[in-house]
Amino acid sequence: MIEIRHVNKSFQxxxxxxxxxxxxxxxxxxxxxxxSGSGKSTTLKMLNRLIEPDSGSILLAGEDIRRQSPDSLRxxxxxxxxxxxxxxxxxVEQNIAAVPQLLKWPKSRIQDRVTELLTLLxxxxxxxxxxxxxxxxGGQQQRVGVARALAADPDVLLMDEPFGALDPITRHTLQQxxxxxxxxxxxxxVLVTHDIDEALLLGQHIVLMEHGRIAQQGKAxxxxxxxxxxxxxxxxxxxxxxxxxxxxxKVGERVRQGQASGEPIRADRNLREALSLFVTRQVTCLPVVxxxxxxxxxxxxxxxxGAAA
Amino acid sequence: xxxxATGLHARRWLLAGSALxxxxxxxxxxxxxxxxxxFPELERPLYQQEGFGTLVxxxxxxxxxxxxxxxxxxxxxxxLAGSRFGRAFRPLLETILAISQALPPVAVLAVAAPLxxxxxxxxxxxxxxxxxxxxxxxxxxxxDSVDRDTQAVAQGLGMTRLQILRHVxxxxxxxxxxxGVRTAVVINIxxxxxxxxxxxxxxxxxxxxxxxxxNTAYVIQGAVLVALLAIVADQLFEWLEERVTPHLPARAGS
Numbered sequence: 001m002i003e004i005r006h007v008n009k010s011f012q013x014x015x016x017x018x019x020x021x022x023x024x025x026x027x028x029x030x031x032x033x034x035x036s037g038s039g040k041s042t043t044l045k046m047l048n049r050l051i052e053p054d055s056g057s058i059l060l061a062g063e064d065i066r067r068q069s070p071d072s073l074r075x076x077x078x079x080x081x082x083x084x085x086x087x088x089x090x091x092v093e094q095n096i097a098a099v100p101q102l103l104k105w106p107k108s109r110i111q112d113r114v115t116e117l118l119t120l121l122x123x124x125x126x127x128x129x130x131x132x133x134x135x136x137x138g139g140q141q142q143r144v145g146v147a148r149a150l151a152a153d154p155d156v157l158l159m160d161e162p163f164g165a166l167d168p169i170t171r172h173t174l175q176q177x178x179x180x181x182x183x184x185x186x187x188x189x190v191l192v193t194h195d196i197d198e199a200l201l202l203g204q205h206i207v208l209m210e211h212g213r214i215a216q217q218g219k220a221x222x223x224x225x226x227x228x229x230x231x232x233x234x235x236x237x238x239x240x241x242x243x244x245x246x247x248x249x250k251v252g253e254r255v256r257q258g259q260a261s262g263e264p265i266r267a268d269r270n271l272r273e274a275l276s277l278f279v280t281r282q283v284t285c286l287p288v289v290x291x292x293x294x295x296x297x298x299x300x301x302x303x304x305x306g307a308a309a
Numbered sequence: 310x311x312x313x314a315t316g317l318h319a320r321r322w323l324l325a326g327s328a329l330x331x332x333x334x335x336x337x338x339x340x341x342x343x344x345x346x347x348f349p350e351l352e353r354p355l356y357q358q359e360g361f362g363t364l365v366x367x368x369x370x371x372x373x374x375x376x377x378x379x380x381x382x383x384x385x386x387x388x389l390a391g392s393r394f395g396r397a398f399r400p401l402l403e404t405i406l407a408i409s410q411a412l413p414p415v416a417v418l419a420v421a422a423p424l425x426x427x428x429x430x431x432x433x434x435x436x437x438x439x440x441x442x443x444x445x446x447x448x449x450x451x452x453d454s455v456d457r458d459t460q461a462v463a464q465g466l467g468m469t470r471l472q473i474l475r476h477v478x479x480x481x482x483x484x485x486x487x488x489g490v491r492t493a494v495v496i497n498i499x500x501x502x503x504x505x506x507x508x509x510x511x512x513x514x515x516x517x518x519x520x521x522x523x524n525t526a527y528v529i530q531g532a533v534l535v536a537l538l539a540i541v542a543d544q545l546f547e548w549l550e551e552r553v554t555p556h557l558p559a560r561a562g563s
Contacts, residue, residue: 050461071468071469073467075466079465079466081462085456085462085463086459087463087481088459088481089481098466098468099466102467102468148466
C-alpha cells in the first residue's frame with residue numbers, strides 16, 4: 001500500500017501539488033489521470049524520489065520512503081516510461097538485467113530471470129536475448145521496458161505513460177498484457193496516463209487529478225456514473241459515457257440461455273464490442289461462445305441496458 | 310552499406326595504410342640510388358643523420374605522450390564542465406580553448422622555447438594545447454548527445470550518479486568523444502613535425518634540414534612518412550569507432 005500524506009510541491013513558486021492525500025491499495029492497478037500540468041507525473045515521480053516533496057510524507061508498506069537512500073529505494077520499485085529509455089548500447093538481456101546487476105544477483109539467477117521475463121512478455125528468449133534495442137519494433141521495445149521494470153521483482157511498479165508512443169493496435173495488445181501480468185503477479189502498479197479510455201480499461205482504482213488536487217477517485221463506474229464535478233463529467237466524456245460504461249462490462253455477464261444464428265461473439269469480449277456488432281449486423285440477438293468455442297448462450301440487445309447497474 | 314561492410318571497409322584501409330607505411334620505412338634505407346636519379350644535383354640525396362625508424366618512434370612518442378595528456382586533461386575538463394557543478398564554467402572553458410586554438414603552433418613554440426628551454430618540452434606544451442580543444446569539445450558534445458530520457462530512466466532504476474556516468478553516459482558519448490581524440494591525434498601528428506624547429510627529435514628533422522639546405526629529397530622523405538602516419542592513425546580511429554558502436558544502426562553510405 002502506498003500512502004501519500006499532506007504532500008505539497010512547488011516548482012519556481014508555482015504550486016504543482018496542493019496538500020495531496022492519497023492511498024493507493026496494494027496489489028491493485030491504480031491509474032493517475034489528468035491533463036498536462038495536473039500533477040500526475042509529479043506525483044508518480046515523488047513515489048521513487050525522482051522528485052522530493054516540499055512537505056508531507058509518503059509511506060510505502062507503512063514505511064517512510066525517506067528512510068532509504070533514493071538509489072536503494074528505486075531498486076525496489078520498477079520504473080517504465082513512455083520513451084522506453086532502453087539503453088541503446090546494451091542488448092535486450094543486459095537491459096532487463098540492469099537492476100539485478102545493481103543488486104549484484106549471481107549470474108545464473110539473472111539469466112534465468114531474463115528467460116522467465118522474456119517468456120512472460122512473449123518474446124522468445126533465444127531469438128531476442130542478444131538483440132539491440134534498434135533491432136526491435138516499438139511494441140517490442142516497450143515489452144522489454146516493462147520486463148526491465150519487473151526484473152528485480154519489485155513490490156511496486158511505476159509506469160509513466162508507458163504506451164503513449166505506440167500505435168493503437170500495439171497499445172491495445174500491451175494493455176491487455178499488462179492486465180494479464182498484473183493478475184498473474186498481483187503487483188501494485190501505478191500508471192500515469194492522459195488517455196481516459198486507457199484509464200477506464202486498466203484502472204482498478206482511478207485517480208483523476210486537476211491542478212495538483214484530486215478531482216475524484218474511485219472505480220471506473222464511480223467516475224462515469226457519479227461524476228463529482230463538471231470537470232470530471234467533462235473529462236470522462238459526457239456524450240460517450242454510456243459507451244464507456246459498456247466498455248467496462250463483459251459479454252459473459254449478460255448471457256442468457258438460448259440459441260441464435262450468425263457469427264458468435266466470445267464471452268470475454270466487452271459489451272462495447274457487442275453493441276458494435278448489434279449495430280453493424282442489424283440484429284437484436286447474438287450467439288455467445290466461451291474461450292474454447294463452446295456455445296454458451298445468447299446476448300440480447302435489451303440486456304445491454306443492464307450494464308448500468 | 311551494412312555495418313559489416315563498413316567495418317571491413319575501415320579495416321581494409323587500415324591494413325593498406327599500415328602496409329604502405331611499413332613498406333616505405335623498409336625501402337627508405339635502400340632508396341639512395343632512386344633519389345639520386347630523381348635529384349641528380351644533390352650530393353647526398355638520402356637523409357642519414359638519424360635512422361627513419363628511430364625518427365618514427367620518436368615522433369610517435371611525442372604524439373602519444375602529448376595526446377595522452379591532452380585526453381586526460383580534456384576529458385576531465387569536459388566531464389567537469391558537463392557536470393551539474395561545472396556548468397557555470399563551460400562558456401569560460403570554451404572561450405579559453407578557442408583562443409588557444411587560434412594561436413599558430415610556431416608562435417606557441419617560439420614563446421615556450423625561451424621559457425622552458427629547447428627540446429621536447431616546448432613541443433609537448435604546444436601539442437597538448439592543440440589537442441585539448443577537440444578532446445574537450447568532443448567530450449562536451451558527446452555528453453550532450455546522450456538522450457536525457459535514457460539518463461532519467463537510469464536514475465529511476467536506481468543507478469548512482471557515478472554508475473550513470475560509467476554505464477550510460479560515457480559509453481553512449483564514446484563515439485563522439487573518440488572523434489575528438491581522433492582529430493587531436495591526427496592534427497598532432499602533423500604539428501609535431503614543426504616541433505623540430507625547437508630541437509625536438511621528430512620526423513620534422515629531415516623536413517627542416519631539407520628546407521634550410523635546399524634538399525627537396527629530405528623534405529619528401531620526412532613529409533611522406535608524416536602523411537602516412539597521419540593516414541594510418543586516422544584509419545585506426547575509424548576502426549575503433551566501429552568497435553565502440555555495436556549498437557548503432559548501420560550508417561548509410563559511409
